Amino acid sequence: xxxxxTDDQMQDYLEGNPSDNQAEIIVHLASCRECRMAVVxxxxxxxxxxxxxxxxxxxxxxxxxxxxxxxxxxxSSPVPEYLLIGAAVAAxxxxxxxxxxxxxxxxxxxxxxxxxxxxxxxxxxxxTGVLDLLNIKSNMLLxxxxxxxxxGILDGVVKSLKRGRLYFFA
Amino acid sequence: MAEERELVxxxxxxxxxAFTEFVLQYQRLVSHIVFRMVANEADRxxxxxxxxxxxYRNLAGFxxxxxxxxxxxxxxxxxxxxxxxxxxTPLFEDICGEDQTIADVAGNxxxxxxxxxxxxxxxxxxxxxxxxxxxxxxxLTLYHLDEMSYQEITKITDLPKGTVKSYLFRARRLLxxxxxxxxxxxxxx
Numbered sequence: 001x002x003x004x005x006t007d008d009q010m011q012d013y014l015e016g017n018p019s020d021n022q023a024e025i026i027v028h029l030a031s032c033r034e035c036r037m038a039v040v041x042x043x044x045x046x047x048x049x050x051x052x053x054x055x056x057x058x059x060x061x062x063x064x065x066x067x068x069x070x071x072x073x074x075x076s077s078p079v080p081e082y083l084l085i086g087a088a089v090a091a092x093x094x095x096x097x098x099x100x101x102x103x104x105x106x107x108x109x110x111x112x113x114x115x116x117x118x119x120x121x122x123x124x125x126x127x128t129g130v131l132d133l134l135n136i137k138s139n140m141l142l143x144x145x146x147x148x149x150x151x152g153i154l155d156g157v158v159k160s161l162k163r164g165r166l167y168f169f170a
Numbered sequence: 171m172a173e174e175r176e177l178v179x180x181x182x183x184x185x186x187x188a189f190t191e192f193v194l195q196y197q198r199l200v201s202h203i204v205f206r207m208v209a210n211e212a213d214r215x216x217x218x219x220x221x222x223x224x225x226y227r228n229l230a231g232f233x234x235x236x237x238x239x240x241x242x243x244x245x246x247x248x249x250x251x252x253x254x255x256x257x258x259t260p261l262f263e264d265i266c267g268e269d270q271t272i273a274d275v276a277g278n279x280x281x282x283x284x285x286x287x288x289x290x291x292x293x294x295x296x297x298x299x300x301x302x303x304x305x306x307x308x309x310l311t312l313y314h315l316d317e318m319s320y321q322e323i324t325k326i327t328d329l330p331k332g333t334v335k336s337y338l339f340r341a342r343r344l345l346x347x348x349x350x351x352x353x354x355x356x357x358x359x
Contacts, residue, residue: 007339007342007343007346008339011343012341013181041346041349041350042342044291045295045342045345045346045349046314046342048291048295049192049295049299049310049314049315049342050314050315051292052292052295052296052299052311052314052315053199053292054205054296055205056201057197057200057215057218058200060214061197061215061218061219062190062192062193062194062197063190064219065189065193065219065222065223066186066189066190066193067220068219069189069223069226070186070221080359143223
């Protein structure tokens with residue numbers, strides 16, 4: 001007759017692990033009250049472990065975690081920030097080109113023998129152009145107003161995009 | 171798997187609702203591991219948050235070579251180990267050997283009156299689990315609560331399969347002995 005089951009045999013049996021002497025174990029359990037009781041105790045324990053509770057997180061946990069990751073950098077932003085910076089730089093360059101006479105600078109790139117003269121002319125012309133512009137109060141006001149407006153619009157666009165789509169910008 | 175891929179894709183394109191869905195889907199698993207491994211109640215929820223922040227940051231690197239739940243559990247497990255190391259919490263291997271009994275590990279210095287306070291087995295079981303070493307608690311949780319296989323637990327913890335099984339069997343034996351001592355063989359069955 002088979003000896004009493006070991007703890008490992010009982011646990012293997014309850015886990016459903018195949019054993020070489022599975023048939024013997026079943027027969028033994030049918031005839032041995034002591035082992036049967038021990039198996040039932042393990043069964044109770046298995047059930048208790050499966051039904052264990054007490055792991056509740058606060059009700060708004062998921063939302064609170066989502067809020068925490070919101071300001072973090074997106075790794076796959078559809079409109080990268082450098083595009084916006086590039087657009088702003090391009091806009092500034094266009095404004096300078098429009099408001100300041102740069103024709104002398106372009107002469108520099110046309111070649112020829114009088115490069116030094118052309119450089120002097122370019123610097124003089126650019127400085128004069130900027131000074132002329134600064135001397136005109138109305139233009140100064142217009143320029144400042146335009147710059148502030150552009151910055152304001154860009155800031156508004158960035159903020160609204162951030163609000164509208166999480167992780168949109170870095 | 172296809173649903174998981176779609177969810178990850180949505181999260182990576184900046185869909186906040188998708189990330190909330192992700193958290194709701196895995197918060198049970200994460201809380202099981204964190205609550206089991208970390209005794210300090212004040213730190214548990216913060217640690218769960220840290221785990222999800224870490225998962226979010228590394229989501230782009232997840233290649234679906236394992237189940238998402240295995241990856242989530244693995245990240246959680248190692249984050250908890252890291253926390254315990256920082257707090258200098260001794261793990262089981264550091265404080266006792268293979269042959270120690272439940273009395274040595276769990277301690278039995280409580281007074282009979284204190285035993286009487288906890289009447290139901292479930293409550294008592296929870297108390298006894300909390301007294302077990304960290305690795306025992308972890309494998310018990312992953313196997314019974316999260317219904318993970320030995321293979322999955324091995325992937326999560328980096329422990330050999332034999333060690334996982336040994337921890338699990340020993341933990342159950344210890345719990346059974348302890349509950350039996352409290353309620354008697356008849357009371358437990």
